[in-house]
Amino acid sequence: MMLFNLLGPLEVVTAERALPLGGVIQRATLGYLLLNPNKVVATSRLVKALWGDDAPMTSRKMVQNAVSGIRRLLEEPGAEVLGTRLATAPYGYQLHIDPDTVDAARFRRLAARGRGELAAGFPDLAVDTLAESLDLWRDSVLADLAETGITWPSFAQLERERLAAYEDWVTAGLELGRHHELVADLEEMAAAVPTRERICRHLMVALYRCGRQSEALVAYRRTRHALVEVHGLDPTRELQELERAILNHEPSLLGRQPQPA
Structure with a gap:
């Protein structure tokens, strides 16, 4: 069976x-x-x-040559995939393919399933499903093509979906009382996306549950500063209310605590 991997350098x-x-x-x-x-x-x-906008005069011929090369690739010994073929359409091309052979499609299916499990109240199932979806990522989308200067909108869309799946995975982990395990990873992610409020919210909760109230408040101020600097906006009311809840030591913030071994 042939697998097509987009979540990192292109692989077949x-x-x-x-x-x-x-x-x-x-x-x-x-x-x-x-x-x-x-x-x-x-x-x-x-x-x-x-x-x-800088296509050479021979661009259409170059695409035709590329299509011919892809068709040869799909005919490689051992590369047989039921129904996979690159067809010529009246004005272009159509790649007929089983979505489950493409890692990006499998990621989206698993992320949606995990989100559904989380919404249904099954964080123990969701955390594993979402981890499986995130494990499909080897690097950024089509990292080898991005290095050549290609920046298709679908790259950014998939990266947004990856971040949302990560946030859902953390939500499930926090519901299961895994805040100690998540703190270091959340701190790294918050540094990478400093204006992402959901990441900040997760980090603040995890730090607070670990008994690190002052660091949770520092995380809030850091995100607030980034939001003002980048977007000229204050944090949402939800994040501001979380800061107040931490200052007031509200019991609801503690959530489920890890069980002794």
Whole structure:
């Protein structure tokens, strides 16, 4: 079976090996088609995605050559996948593919399932499902193509979904009383996305439950400063109320405490 990996450098792997993907144009063409599975993608849209407004005169021919290379790739020995094929449409191309062979699609399916489990009151199930979704990520989306200067909107969308899945995973962990385990990871994430209020909220709660009230308040002030500096906005009322609850030592903040071994 062939698997297509987008959550990191582009990879196409069979049970035996990773397949050679050719040069940047072929890899970018395949990457774009994988981000738009089972949809007709116009040749003009591919050209725009690969070159922007500076497409060379030979751009359409280069896309045709890339498509030919991708078709050869799909015919590699050991690369058989039921129903996977790259078809020519009247004005472009369509990659017919089982979504479960694409890591980005599997991530989205698992993240949605974990979110549903969390909403249904099953954090013990959600924490494992969401961890499985996050484990699919090896690096940023199509990191090898991003290094060449490609910045498709779908990159940022997937990264937003990754962050939301991480936040849901932390929510489940906090509901299970795992604040001690989560603090260090949350501190690192808060430093990476200093204006993300949900991350700040999780960090403040985890620190408070670990008996580190003053550090929880420092985390709030740090995020408030970042929000003012970057967006010219104060934190939302929810985050401000959390600060007051910490100052007042409200019992509801303690949540579930870890059970003794």
